[in-house]
Amino acid sequence: MVEHPPYKRGVGGSIPPGRTFFMKEILFSKKGEKIIALGNEAVCRGALEADVDFVSTYPGTPASEIGNVFFALKEEIKKIKPSFHFEFSTNEKVATEAAAGAAFSGLKSLVAMKNFGLNVASDFVHTLMYTGVEGAMVMLVADDPSCWSSAQSEQNSRFYLQSAHIPALEPSDVQEFKEFTKFAFLLSQKYKIPVMIHSVTRASHQGGILKCDQINLKDKKGFFKRDPKRFSTMSPRVLEMKKQLFEKIEKIKKEAENSSLNKTFKGKSKNLAIITSGISFSLVQEALSRLKINLPILKLGFVYPLPEKKILQFLKGIKKVLVVEELEPYLEKEILALAQKARLKVEIIGKGEAIEGARLWTGEKGKRKAILPQIGELKPEYIEFAISKILKKKLLFNYEEHLAKVQKIETITRPPILCPGCPYWYVVNALKKIVNVNEVIFGGEIGCYMLFSHKAINLQDYLYCMGSSIGVAHGISKSSSQKVICFTGDSSFFHASIPALINTVFNESNPLIIILENQTTAMTGHQPHPGTKGIKILDIVKACGIKHVKEIDQTQNQKEFEETIKEFLEKNEPAVIIAKGECALLKKKKQ
Amino acid sequence: MKPEIFNIIINGVGGQGQLTLLRILAFSALKENLNVKWSELHGLSQRGGSVEVHLRFGKKIFSPLVCQADADFILSLEFQESQKALYYADSKTQFLINETITPIPGEAIPEKEEILKFLEKFTKKIEILPASKICQEKFQKEVLSGVFLLGYALNKKFLPLKKESLFEGIKKVIPEKYQKENFEAFETGFSFKF
DSSP: OOOOOSOOOTTTOOSOTTOOSSHHHHHHOOTTOEEEEEHHHHHHHHHHHTTOOEEEEOOOTTSHHHHHHHHHHHHHHHHHOTTOEEEEOSSHHHHHHHHHHHHHTTOEEEEEEEHHHHHHHHHHHHHHHHHOOSSEEEEEEEEOTTOSSOSSOOOOTHHHHHHHTOOEEOOOSHHHHHHHHHHHHHHHHHHTSOEEEEEEHHHHTEEEEEEOOOOOOOOOOOOOOOOTTTSOOOTTHHHHHHHHHHHHHHHHHHHHHHOTTSEEEOOSOSSEEEEEEHHHHHHHHHHHHHHTOOOOEEEESEEESOOHHHHHHHHTTOSEEEEEOSSSOSHHHHHHHHHHHTTOOOEEESOOOHHHHHHHHTTSSSOOOSOOOSSSOOOHHHHHHHHHHHTTOOOSSOHHHHHHHHHHSOOOOOOOOOOTTOTHHHHHHHHHHHSOTTTEEEEEOSSGGGGGGSTTTOOOSEEOSTTHHHHHHHHHHHHSSOEEEEEEEHHHIIIIIHHHHHHHHHTTOOOEEEEEOOSSBTTTTOBOOGGGGTOOHHHHHHHTTOSEEEEEOTTTOHHHHHHHHHHHHTOSSOEEEEEOOOOHHHHHHHO | OOOSEEEEEEEEETTSSHHHHHHHHHHHHHHTTOEEEEEOOOGGGOTTSEEEEEEEEESOOOOSSOOTTOOSEEEESSTGGGGGGGGGOOTTOEEEEEOOOOOOTTSOOOOHHHHHHHHHTTOSOEEEEOHHHHHHHHHSOGGGHHHHHHHHHHHTTOSOSOHHHHHHHHHHHSOHHHHHHHHHHHHHHHTOOO
16 A cells, blocks of 8 residues: 655645746836746747747646746736737647637747657648748747656657658757747748747757847737638649649748758868757767867858758868758758769768767767767757767767776665645545555546556556546557556646547446546646636536546545445446545645 | 966755855856856756756856866755766865755665765765755754855855855845845855854
8 A cells, every 4th residue: 555655745846847037028028137047947038039929838848937937928918019928729730720720710829849849730730831931930849869858758749840741940058049030930920831940858948048129019900801722622723733832842942942041151171061050059069168279160050951061161171071950861861962962072970879979978888979869859969979080089988988887886766756745646645545456447537646656556558548447448449358447637637638538438448547636737837728718628528428436535535435436447338437536736825 | 366267066955045045156257257158957857856056167168067077166955966966076066965864765775884985985075964954953944044055155165256246146045035145045054153
């Protein structure tokens, strides 16, 4: 039986995750004023300076602050600009559709999401790129190399750029986050196409000095002009639209060729040059300044479409080029193809072989080489190391020996765990008491309850994306005689669980589904969701055709909760328990 | 003499106030007309997990991340966590450690001498203070141990910043109703002697 662990949450848990500091400064700082801000906060300032009309998002770290800032500032903005709209949408696809609808009506919209959010939205986005928009639309998508805030995968969203043809910019520092956002609105407006700001954790969650410009908010009502050829994609019109999309991309490519967002830094060497973008550029600069060498650098602001002529021009006469980027090689492959087509003799160095890179950089095997890892984020010393090796320069420091010394120390691991007083502890304790945990399969999902994987709890046999625990449970139930208990949260329920729930009824399986309704989106910082505005999960569950359903506050009625688990496990039909205990942090916040 | 670049790592357990301390220091550096960059983590890394944040200030700063073995100052808000920052430590590194232990469920609490032995393989500059205990006794508020340690670090010249700037940082970052106790904790740390 698991009791609440003997641990204190830091010292009081006074700062919920995702708290944004200096909120008002983002709106009220005057032109020329310098403030300190995160990359994400600079995006908000940039959008405000661009006179954004409509902002939508679904919370997801490392993109959460965009929503947090606009949620906190919404009323203040409305005082100046009554037409302004902000919303936490039910999921990223809906958020993107809402932002598109606003932009179809001639407004300027911003939608923000983390990498996996783009997967959810991608069905809509692929078509959206064909039609484009009327006003302007900017999408902020933040990846998470090293999975600091992600349980699912180390997704590299850049490959969506090619698949859907999304013009995309990658800012390096806080100031650029603001400038690039403003520019993205202009570019989007000019070519009537959504433009992405592509970020990563270390870029979005870097802090620095931000110099503000003028905000000039104007009240604006949108108008959707009917035109059957504009937003309705049917064959054969859809293929015409694809051609028009290619034409737009071609024009944007020309713009990219001459854009100051792609910067060339003339270096002193012809032996080695560097092509990079985004946060990697800051790391490259750091590495070069430590090595006290001056190499030519091409810093790409546009990562799609690429300024091909500019890249080829840069490569001329260069012997070797190191492509510095995170995760799987995206720029490297493009540059390889370009160089080959132009029959350039330049040697292109980047990631090398995937597995080898991973082993080298984790110190798992042998000596490091002059390549960069495809797993995990980049660090400035990795780049310094690679450059030193390529130039056959003596290393500044014996990194390998130091790393070996660090790794010899068996250090602690402190995995995150549920907060003290968390209502989920009651669920854990009840399950451990009632259920033979060795005979049941437990399905997890994205939210605080994914911490059920903690070895002190150990109630998670699989974990994928939001909405997947019920879908997978159905498949297991249909294929085996094993009982599945699966969890979903309240925000996740509205996000993606409903179709899977209906499927268990429609196709007749028997998982026990526990919906953990803690009455907030806790993991990302207590954002509201439809349930917090009175839309009842119980009513939806009943309407989906679930016959066995009970709503219980597990923190108040433990006995009833345990009895219901016992009773529902016997059912040969899908059953749902809605565990209504409120998030402990939220409760404390309200006091 | 001010160094060209000063590299700080603050680590501890989620909820100990790392993000607040970062902003106090960042704002202080801005007040001294220095360039400043930092890197923080949210989301999964909280919920009682380990949290490690980076802050760099100086004339010209590129990377928001501190390089391997290049930290000038490591502030560990929890004793066991200090060994997790060794990747950034070398002989030049000054450690300042809060002598508090937040147990890890299911794990034994290591001996303090054991941890110290590890740290000493990297640097001899290590100070350990019972900051949580002092703040709990004096203010009934452990979370003040962060600013207490900033005060101590400043007096011991572990931090190349001016007292006035840090004052302005606290004033800027801490909500008004908590400022008085934070200033008191800072001063208590500043004048603390073993």
